[in-house]
Amino acid sequence: MKTPAVIDVHDRALKARAAWASIASNATLIVFKLIVGVLSGSIGIISEALHSGSDLVASVIALVAVRASAKPADPSHRYGHEKVENVSGVIEGLLIIAAAVVIVYEAVQKIIHGPHIEHLELAVGVMIVSAGANLLVSRGVLSPVAKRTDSAALEADAAHLLTDVYTSAGIACGLVLVKVTGWEYFDPILAIAVALLIVWTGWRLVDRSTRVLLDEALPDDELELIGEKVAEHRGELIIGFHRLRSRKAGSKRLIDLHITVPDDMTVDEAHGVAEHIEADIVELLPNSEALVHVEPRSHLPESD
């Protein structure tokens, strides 16, 4: 079996660096919000620092996942550790949903007890700074790296920070509306609207990560590519193929299939063919690992 092109060292460092950028930005935001909050005495801004604290936890989870997933296969994880990234995706999704629940709860409290807004201009300023920083890290650092390295953990963290941009922007809009109209209920109402928006993001993350955890097949276009590639050898090296199975683990693609060859072909020759096909697949789709099971023609496939 051919050694697959695993995530190279460069990618690994790139991923870790992106995760660190997210940690640094969240830590800075916490300090910033705490200082402004304490200086102005605004409870709202101090509680915003708490929110950034949950973001910090999420970005630490992303870093841990990126690092753990890069570890090579060991005796107790023979298929590698890549799925750690997908589990971290589920956790980030659940954190987003939990944050949304807290926002709705607080907004409902405000509506019931009557909203009371203080330090309006300052709060709008802090929200804009926070949204700017999160937007920069999410779209400028995390998303591009996640796309390049196919990292589920970084993609989840990028999505998480983007929900914070929505939240901060929503709250800032609400406060501006309060300022313009003088009607304080705009604040909690916009908060609830934002919460509904981010619940959807959280759910999408959970859904996407669980699909990988449940060993869903590769997307149809990738499967077609593999099928076409293997079929190229039909009639020449192999008689046919069947039982093509595939799944993902983090950014790694795991593929196995059965090929049929003439009964009297030697194991030497057949293994050469199998290795050839495995190498073809690995070349076609980066970061994939293929396992071929050779069958004699007389053995009819029991299923496909």
Place this chain on the structure above:
Amino acid sequence: MSAAQTGAAKARGAWVSIGANGALIVFKLLVGFVTGSIGIISEAVHSSTDLAAAIIALVSVREASRPADLHHRYGHDKVENLSGFVEAAIVFVAAVAIVVEAVRHLISGETVDRIPLAIAVMLVSAAVNVGLTVYLYRVARRTGSPALEADAANHLTDIYTSLGVVGGLVLIEVTGRTYFDPLIAIAVAVLIMWTAWRIATRSTRVLLDEALPDDELAIVRSTVAEHQGELIIGYHKLRSRHAGSRHLIDLHITVPGDMTIKSAHQIAEHIETDIAERLPNSEVLVHIEPASHERADES
């Protein structure tokens, strides 16, 4: 047990859990309304999260027994492990709710009403949960179902909760100090969080493709090794993982390079069936290699 029988046994287990929780809810609501005790009515709410968990277990054992399809070529068995994760999350949230409630009681110093009645309801609830837990663990072991195992663990935590509450109420009756109730509730919650953590890690391991436990791997190894020197020259790169109650195994065997594929495939099939016989519910994929091929990739 055939796959269909296993599926039916699992579904039956999940239905029993749904039935028992449904009955407990009705019982607690009746007692709660007749006596007007808010505490007992809120206990009914607790039982309804158990009902939700039992429904999740039923859905997942059903999903898991569906055969492999185009989009899930390795089967749907891992749904059961995912449901274990979800149950753990529910149990954890329940524990957090208990702590919040307990702290609120400690601060407000609320008094507990109708103590003897509450004790009786809790004892009935604990008894039902003991029966249910024992039953679910047995079905889970027989069918190898992670979803039912998680549901059993969930009901085990309910026994802790009920007995903890009873202990607290008895202490209040004896000592007259009402803070025993919330203090014991917090202790129970910590115990429950630990259980939740255990269920979560156990399901995560499978979701992360952890290898089979050593004793099962030893069975596979000795089965393959029996043929060494006779049918095969050797084997390597043995990989394994779980999906629900299924064992997924693949390995490389080495045979003489000039052997025909027809004979080599017979050997491979022989080994596949041997393993599946010794370790029920396994699926094996053998990759045939010629002896001339260096085992450079062994890891």
